[in-house]
Amino acid sequence: MTKLRLIALLLALVPAIGLAAGAGPKLETSGTDLSDKASLQRGAGLFMNYCAGCHALSMHRYSRIASDLGLSPELVEQNLMPAHAKIGENINTGINTGDGNAWFGKAAPDLSLIARAKLGGPDYVYSYIKGFYIDESRPLGWNNTVFPGASMPNVLWDLQGIQRPVYDQGADGQSHITRLELSSPGRLSPEEFDRVARDISAFLQYVAEPAALKRESVGVWVLLFLAFFTFIAYLLKLEYWRDVH
Ligand code: HEC
Structure with a gap:
Protein backbone atom coordinates (compact mmCIF):
# COMPACT_ATOMS: atom_id res chain seq x y z
CA MET A 1 0.00 0.00 0.00
CA THR A 2 2.73 2.47 0.97
CA LYS A 3 4.64 1.44 -2.13
CA LEU A 4 1.59 2.20 -4.27
CA ARG A 5 1.23 5.59 -2.63
CA LEU A 6 4.87 6.37 -3.32
CA ILE A 7 4.46 5.47 -6.97
CA ALA A 8 1.31 7.60 -7.21
CA LEU A 9 3.16 10.52 -5.64
CA LEU A 10 6.07 10.14 -8.07
CA LEU A 11 3.70 10.01 -11.04
CA ALA A 12 1.96 13.14 -9.79
CA LEU A 13 5.32 14.92 -9.69
CA VAL A 14 6.30 14.09 -13.28
CA PRO A 15 4.40 16.98 -14.94
CA ALA A 16 5.87 19.42 -12.38
CA ILE A 17 9.40 18.27 -13.23
CA GLY A 18 8.62 18.65 -16.92
CA LEU A 19 7.35 22.19 -16.38
CA ALA A 20 10.43 23.17 -14.40
CA ALA A 21 12.68 21.94 -17.23
CA GLY A 22 10.64 23.81 -19.83
CA ALA A 23 10.69 27.12 -17.96
CA PRO A 210 38.74 21.50 -20.31
CA ALA A 211 38.79 17.67 -20.24
CA ALA A 212 36.14 17.66 -22.98
CA LEU A 213 38.85 18.52 -25.53
CA LYS A 214 40.88 15.45 -24.60
CA ARG A 215 37.80 13.24 -24.33
CA GLU A 216 36.75 13.98 -27.89
CA SER A 217 40.16 13.22 -29.33
CA VAL A 218 40.55 10.04 -27.24
CA GLY A 219 37.00 8.97 -28.17
CA VAL A 220 37.90 8.50 -31.85
CA TRP A 221 40.71 6.11 -30.94
CA VAL A 222 38.48 4.17 -28.56
CA LEU A 223 35.91 3.66 -31.32
CA LEU A 224 38.61 2.63 -33.81
CA PHE A 225 39.98 0.15 -31.28
CA LEU A 226 36.51 -1.32 -30.68
CA ALA A 227 35.92 -1.69 -34.43
CA PHE A 228 39.30 -3.40 -34.84
CA PHE A 229 38.68 -5.67 -31.86
CA THR A 230 35.26 -6.69 -33.21
CA PHE A 231 36.95 -7.72 -36.44
CA ILE A 232 39.53 -9.85 -34.56
CA ALA A 233 36.74 -11.46 -32.52
CA TYR A 234 34.91 -12.28 -35.74
CA LEU A 235 38.00 -13.96 -37.19
CA LEU A 236 38.37 -15.94 -33.97
CA LYS A 237 34.76 -17.10 -34.21
CA LEU A 238 35.32 -18.32 -37.77
CA GLU A 239 38.39 -20.21 -36.58
CA TYR A 240 36.52 -21.97 -33.70
CA TRP A 241 33.50 -22.96 -35.77
CA ARG A 242 35.66 -24.45 -38.48
CA ASP A 243 36.58 -27.27 -36.03
CA VAL A 244 32.98 -27.78 -34.86
CA HIS A 245 31.62 -28.69 -38.28
C1 HEC B 1 31.91 46.33 -17.27
C2 HEC B 1 31.96 45.07 -16.59
C3 HEC B 1 31.57 43.84 -17.40
C4 HEC B 1 32.14 43.41 -18.57
C5 HEC B 1 33.29 44.04 -19.36
C6 HEC B 1 31.48 42.16 -18.91
N1 HEC B 1 30.55 41.85 -17.96
FE1 HEC B 1 29.41 40.17 -17.89
N2 HEC B 1 28.57 40.79 -16.15
C7 HEC B 1 28.84 41.98 -15.51
C8 HEC B 1 28.00 42.10 -14.33
C9 HEC B 1 28.00 43.26 -13.36
C10 HEC B 1 27.21 40.93 -14.28
C11 HEC B 1 26.17 40.55 -13.23
C12 HEC B 1 24.81 40.83 -13.79
C13 HEC B 1 23.71 40.63 -12.77
O1 HEC B 1 23.75 39.65 -12.03
O2 HEC B 1 22.79 41.47 -12.75
C14 HEC B 1 27.61 40.12 -15.44
C15 HEC B 1 27.07 38.86 -15.73
C16 HEC B 1 27.48 38.06 -16.79
C17 HEC B 1 26.99 36.71 -17.05
C18 HEC B 1 26.04 35.92 -16.18
C19 HEC B 1 24.64 36.11 -16.62
C20 HEC B 1 23.69 35.33 -15.74
O3 HEC B 1 22.69 34.85 -16.27
O4 HEC B 1 23.93 35.19 -14.53
C21 HEC B 1 27.60 36.28 -18.20
C22 HEC B 1 27.40 34.94 -18.90
C23 HEC B 1 28.44 37.34 -18.65
N3 HEC B 1 28.36 38.41 -17.79
C24 HEC B 1 29.20 37.27 -19.79
C25 HEC B 1 30.06 38.28 -20.22
C26 HEC B 1 30.86 38.21 -21.43
C27 HEC B 1 30.86 37.02 -22.40
C28 HEC B 1 31.57 39.36 -21.50
C29 HEC B 1 32.52 39.80 -22.61
C30 HEC B 1 31.95 39.86 -23.93
C31 HEC B 1 31.23 40.18 -20.34
N4 HEC B 1 30.32 39.47 -19.58
C32 HEC B 1 31.77 41.41 -20.04
C33 HEC B 1 29.78 42.93 -15.89
C34 HEC B 1 30.57 42.86 -17.02
Whole structure:
Protein backbone atom coordinates (compact mmCIF):
# COMPACT_ATOMS: atom_id res chain seq x y z
CA MET A 1 0.00 0.00 0.00
CA THR A 2 2.73 2.47 0.97
CA LYS A 3 4.64 1.44 -2.13
CA LEU A 4 1.59 2.20 -4.27
CA ARG A 5 1.23 5.59 -2.63
CA LEU A 6 4.87 6.37 -3.32
CA ILE A 7 4.46 5.47 -6.97
CA ALA A 8 1.31 7.60 -7.21
CA LEU A 9 3.16 10.52 -5.64
CA LEU A 10 6.07 10.14 -8.07
CA LEU A 11 3.70 10.01 -11.04
CA ALA A 12 1.96 13.14 -9.79
CA LEU A 13 5.32 14.92 -9.69
CA VAL A 14 6.30 14.09 -13.28
CA PRO A 15 4.40 16.98 -14.94
CA ALA A 16 5.87 19.42 -12.38
CA ILE A 17 9.40 18.27 -13.23
CA GLY A 18 8.62 18.65 -16.92
CA LEU A 19 7.35 22.19 -16.38
CA ALA A 20 10.43 23.17 -14.40
CA ALA A 21 12.68 21.94 -17.23
CA GLY A 22 10.64 23.81 -19.83
CA ALA A 23 10.69 27.12 -17.96
CA GLY A 24 13.24 29.81 -18.69
CA PRO A 25 14.01 31.99 -21.68
CA LYS A 26 13.97 30.73 -25.26
CA LEU A 27 17.57 30.16 -26.31
CA GLU A 28 19.19 30.27 -29.71
CA THR A 29 21.40 27.39 -30.86
CA SER A 30 25.02 28.45 -30.58
CA GLY A 31 26.54 25.81 -32.87
CA THR A 32 29.79 25.75 -30.87
CA ASP A 33 32.35 23.15 -31.95
CA LEU A 34 35.06 22.21 -29.43
CA SER A 35 37.14 20.52 -32.14
CA ASP A 36 37.45 23.89 -33.94
CA LYS A 37 40.71 25.18 -32.42
CA ALA A 38 40.61 28.42 -34.41
CA SER A 39 37.19 29.23 -32.95
CA LEU A 40 38.45 28.58 -29.40
CA GLN A 41 41.53 30.75 -30.02
CA ARG A 42 39.41 33.62 -31.33
CA GLY A 43 37.07 33.16 -28.35
CA ALA A 44 40.01 33.38 -25.92
CA GLY A 45 41.19 36.62 -27.57
CA LEU A 46 37.71 38.15 -27.49
CA PHE A 47 37.17 37.12 -23.87
CA MET A 48 40.48 38.58 -22.70
CA ASN A 49 39.81 41.84 -24.55
CA TYR A 50 36.15 42.40 -23.81
CA CYS A 51 35.21 40.39 -20.72
CA ALA A 52 38.25 39.75 -18.50
CA GLY A 53 38.22 43.38 -17.31
CA CYS A 54 35.23 42.50 -15.14
CA HIS A 55 35.01 38.68 -15.13
CA ALA A 56 37.58 36.29 -13.66
CA LEU A 57 38.08 32.66 -14.70
CA SER A 58 39.69 31.84 -11.39
CA MET A 59 39.65 28.04 -11.87
CA HIS A 60 41.76 28.33 -15.00
CA ARG A 61 45.41 29.26 -15.62
CA TYR A 62 46.85 31.21 -18.56
CA SER A 63 49.37 28.40 -19.13
CA ARG A 64 46.55 25.87 -19.50
CA ILE A 65 44.98 27.99 -22.23
CA ALA A 66 48.32 28.08 -24.03
CA SER A 67 48.79 24.30 -23.98
CA ASP A 68 45.14 23.34 -24.61
CA LEU A 69 44.60 25.75 -27.49
CA GLY A 70 47.99 25.17 -29.12
CA LEU A 71 49.30 28.70 -28.48
CA SER A 72 52.89 29.49 -27.51
CA PRO A 73 53.37 30.86 -23.96
CA GLU A 74 54.98 34.00 -25.50
CA LEU A 75 51.92 34.65 -27.65
CA VAL A 76 49.61 34.26 -24.66
CA GLU A 77 51.84 36.53 -22.56
CA GLN A 78 51.91 39.27 -25.18
CA ASN A 79 48.29 39.17 -26.34
CA LEU A 80 46.03 37.56 -23.77
CA MET A 81 47.38 38.64 -20.39
CA PRO A 82 47.46 41.91 -18.47
CA ALA A 83 51.01 43.25 -18.08
CA HIS A 84 51.35 42.41 -14.37
CA ALA A 85 50.14 38.79 -14.62
CA LYS A 86 52.37 35.68 -14.76
CA ILE A 87 51.74 32.79 -17.18
CA GLY A 88 51.30 30.26 -14.35
CA GLU A 89 48.70 32.35 -12.55
CA ASN A 90 44.96 31.90 -12.45
CA ILE A 91 42.89 34.27 -14.57
CA ASN A 92 41.73 37.00 -12.26
CA THR A 93 40.19 40.38 -12.88
CA GLY A 94 41.30 43.81 -11.76
CA ILE A 95 37.90 44.69 -10.32
CA ASN A 96 37.22 43.66 -6.75
CA THR A 97 33.75 42.74 -5.50
CA GLY A 98 33.24 46.02 -3.64
CA ASP A 99 33.90 48.14 -6.74
CA GLY A 100 31.73 45.85 -8.84
CA ASN A 101 28.85 46.26 -6.43
CA ALA A 102 29.29 50.04 -6.38
CA TRP A 103 29.65 50.48 -10.15
CA PHE A 104 27.13 47.99 -11.52
CA GLY A 105 24.91 47.32 -8.50
CA LYS A 106 26.16 43.75 -8.73
CA ALA A 107 29.66 42.28 -8.88
CA ALA A 108 30.49 40.52 -12.14
CA PRO A 109 30.47 36.76 -11.39
CA ASP A 110 33.39 34.43 -11.99
CA LEU A 111 32.64 32.71 -15.33
CA SER A 112 34.78 29.56 -14.87
CA LEU A 113 31.73 27.31 -14.73
CA ILE A 114 29.00 29.47 -16.26
CA ALA A 115 28.67 27.30 -19.39
CA ARG A 116 27.88 24.31 -17.17
CA ALA A 117 25.89 26.09 -14.46
CA LYS A 118 23.23 27.47 -16.78
CA LEU A 119 20.46 25.47 -18.41
CA GLY A 120 21.38 25.38 -22.10
CA GLY A 121 25.13 25.75 -21.40
CA PRO A 122 26.87 27.48 -24.34
CA ASP A 123 23.47 28.26 -25.89
CA TYR A 124 22.67 30.32 -22.80
CA VAL A 125 25.90 32.32 -23.08
CA TYR A 126 25.35 32.79 -26.83
CA SER A 127 21.77 34.00 -26.41
CA TYR A 128 22.76 36.25 -23.48
CA ILE A 129 25.53 37.91 -25.53
CA LYS A 130 23.05 38.50 -28.35
CA GLY A 131 20.18 39.48 -26.06
CA PHE A 132 21.16 43.06 -25.12
CA TYR A 133 18.84 45.90 -26.07
CA ILE A 134 18.60 49.59 -25.28
CA ASP A 135 16.34 50.39 -22.31
CA GLU A 136 16.39 53.91 -20.88
CA SER A 137 14.66 52.74 -17.68
CA ARG A 138 17.74 50.72 -16.66
CA PRO A 139 20.62 52.37 -14.72
CA LEU A 140 23.18 51.66 -17.45
CA GLY A 141 20.71 52.01 -20.33
CA TRP A 142 20.80 48.30 -21.26
CA ASN A 143 18.52 45.37 -20.66
CA ASN A 144 18.67 41.74 -21.76
CA THR A 145 15.99 39.38 -23.10
CA VAL A 146 17.60 36.26 -21.63
CA PHE A 147 18.33 37.83 -18.24
CA PRO A 148 15.82 40.67 -17.69
CA GLY A 149 17.21 43.35 -15.40
CA ALA A 150 20.84 42.21 -15.78
CA SER A 151 23.22 44.82 -14.43
CA MET A 152 25.86 44.18 -17.10
CA PRO A 153 26.26 46.81 -19.85
CA ASN A 154 26.39 45.64 -23.47
CA VAL A 155 30.16 45.67 -23.83
CA LEU A 156 30.04 44.50 -27.45
CA TRP A 157 27.67 47.20 -28.70
CA ASP A 158 30.23 48.79 -31.04
CA LEU A 159 30.68 45.43 -32.79
CA GLN A 160 27.01 44.45 -32.75
CA GLY A 161 25.28 47.81 -33.10
CA ILE A 162 22.27 48.88 -31.06
CA GLN A 163 19.20 46.66 -30.78
CA ARG A 164 15.70 47.87 -29.94
CA PRO A 165 12.84 45.64 -28.81
CA VAL A 166 9.76 44.93 -30.94
CA TYR A 167 6.68 44.39 -28.78
CA ASP A 168 3.54 42.39 -29.36
CA GLN A 169 0.34 41.99 -27.34
CA GLY A 170 0.32 38.55 -25.71
CA ALA A 171 -2.76 36.42 -24.93
CA ASP A 172 -2.66 37.77 -21.36
CA GLY A 173 -3.20 41.34 -22.62
CA GLN A 174 0.35 42.43 -21.71
CA SER A 175 2.96 43.42 -24.25
CA HIS A 176 5.94 41.10 -24.68
CA ILE A 177 9.17 41.46 -26.60
CA THR A 178 8.86 39.26 -29.67
CA ARG A 179 12.25 40.02 -31.19
CA LEU A 180 15.09 42.53 -31.26
CA GLU A 181 15.68 44.84 -34.19
CA LEU A 182 19.03 46.38 -35.15
CA SER A 183 18.31 50.10 -35.00
CA SER A 184 21.85 51.24 -35.77
CA PRO A 185 24.44 48.88 -37.25
CA GLY A 186 27.74 48.09 -35.56
CA ARG A 187 31.19 47.51 -37.00
CA LEU A 188 30.30 43.89 -37.84
CA SER A 189 27.53 42.41 -39.94
CA PRO A 190 24.94 40.29 -38.05
CA GLU A 191 26.61 37.11 -39.38
CA GLU A 192 30.05 38.26 -38.25
CA PHE A 193 28.65 39.15 -34.83
CA ASP A 194 27.03 35.71 -34.55
CA ARG A 195 30.49 34.26 -35.03
CA VAL A 196 31.90 36.48 -32.28
CA ALA A 197 29.15 35.30 -29.90
CA ARG A 198 29.72 31.67 -30.94
CA ASP A 199 33.51 31.89 -30.43
CA ILE A 200 33.14 33.38 -26.93
CA SER A 201 30.51 30.75 -26.03
CA ALA A 202 32.78 27.95 -27.30
CA PHE A 203 35.69 29.33 -25.28
CA LEU A 204 33.57 29.45 -22.09
CA GLN A 205 32.29 25.93 -22.84
CA TYR A 206 35.89 24.71 -23.03
CA VAL A 207 36.84 26.63 -19.85
CA ALA A 208 33.95 25.02 -17.95
CA GLU A 209 35.22 21.54 -18.86
CA PRO A 210 38.74 21.50 -20.31
CA ALA A 211 38.79 17.67 -20.24
CA ALA A 212 36.14 17.66 -22.98
CA LEU A 213 38.85 18.52 -25.53
CA LYS A 214 40.88 15.45 -24.60
CA ARG A 215 37.80 13.24 -24.33
CA GLU A 216 36.75 13.98 -27.89
CA SER A 217 40.16 13.22 -29.33
CA VAL A 218 40.55 10.04 -27.24
CA GLY A 219 37.00 8.97 -28.17
CA VAL A 220 37.90 8.50 -31.85
CA TRP A 221 40.71 6.11 -30.94
CA VAL A 222 38.48 4.17 -28.56
CA LEU A 223 35.91 3.66 -31.32
CA LEU A 224 38.61 2.63 -33.81
CA PHE A 225 39.98 0.15 -31.28
CA LEU A 226 36.51 -1.32 -30.68
CA ALA A 227 35.92 -1.69 -34.43
CA PHE A 228 39.30 -3.40 -34.84
CA PHE A 229 38.68 -5.67 -31.86
CA THR A 230 35.26 -6.69 -33.21
CA PHE A 231 36.95 -7.72 -36.44
CA ILE A 232 39.53 -9.85 -34.56
CA ALA A 233 36.74 -11.46 -32.52
CA TYR A 234 34.91 -12.28 -35.74
CA LEU A 235 38.00 -13.96 -37.19
CA LEU A 236 38.37 -15.94 -33.97
CA LYS A 237 34.76 -17.10 -34.21
CA LEU A 238 35.32 -18.32 -37.77
CA GLU A 239 38.39 -20.21 -36.58
CA TYR A 240 36.52 -21.97 -33.70
CA TRP A 241 33.50 -22.96 -35.77
CA ARG A 242 35.66 -24.45 -38.48
CA ASP A 243 36.58 -27.27 -36.03
CA VAL A 244 32.98 -27.78 -34.86
CA HIS A 245 31.62 -28.69 -38.28
C1 HEC B 1 31.91 46.33 -17.27
C2 HEC B 1 31.96 45.07 -16.59
C3 HEC B 1 31.57 43.84 -17.40
C4 HEC B 1 32.14 43.41 -18.57
C5 HEC B 1 33.29 44.04 -19.36
C6 HEC B 1 31.48 42.16 -18.91
N1 HEC B 1 30.55 41.85 -17.96
FE1 HEC B 1 29.41 40.17 -17.89
N2 HEC B 1 28.57 40.79 -16.15
C7 HEC B 1 28.84 41.98 -15.51
C8 HEC B 1 28.00 42.10 -14.33
C9 HEC B 1 28.00 43.26 -13.36
C10 HEC B 1 27.21 40.93 -14.28
C11 HEC B 1 26.17 40.55 -13.23
C12 HEC B 1 24.81 40.83 -13.79
C13 HEC B 1 23.71 40.63 -12.77
O1 HEC B 1 23.75 39.65 -12.03
O2 HEC B 1 22.79 41.47 -12.75
C14 HEC B 1 27.61 40.12 -15.44
C15 HEC B 1 27.07 38.86 -15.73
C16 HEC B 1 27.48 38.06 -16.79
C17 HEC B 1 26.99 36.71 -17.05
C18 HEC B 1 26.04 35.92 -16.18
C19 HEC B 1 24.64 36.11 -16.62
C20 HEC B 1 23.69 35.33 -15.74
O3 HEC B 1 22.69 34.85 -16.27
O4 HEC B 1 23.93 35.19 -14.53
C21 HEC B 1 27.60 36.28 -18.20
C22 HEC B 1 27.40 34.94 -18.90
C23 HEC B 1 28.44 37.34 -18.65
N3 HEC B 1 28.36 38.41 -17.79
C24 HEC B 1 29.20 37.27 -19.79
C25 HEC B 1 30.06 38.28 -20.22
C26 HEC B 1 30.86 38.21 -21.43
C27 HEC B 1 30.86 37.02 -22.40
C28 HEC B 1 31.57 39.36 -21.50
C29 HEC B 1 32.52 39.80 -22.61
C30 HEC B 1 31.95 39.86 -23.93
C31 HEC B 1 31.23 40.18 -20.34
N4 HEC B 1 30.32 39.47 -19.58
C32 HEC B 1 31.77 41.41 -20.04
C33 HEC B 1 29.78 42.93 -15.89
C34 HEC B 1 30.57 42.86 -17.02
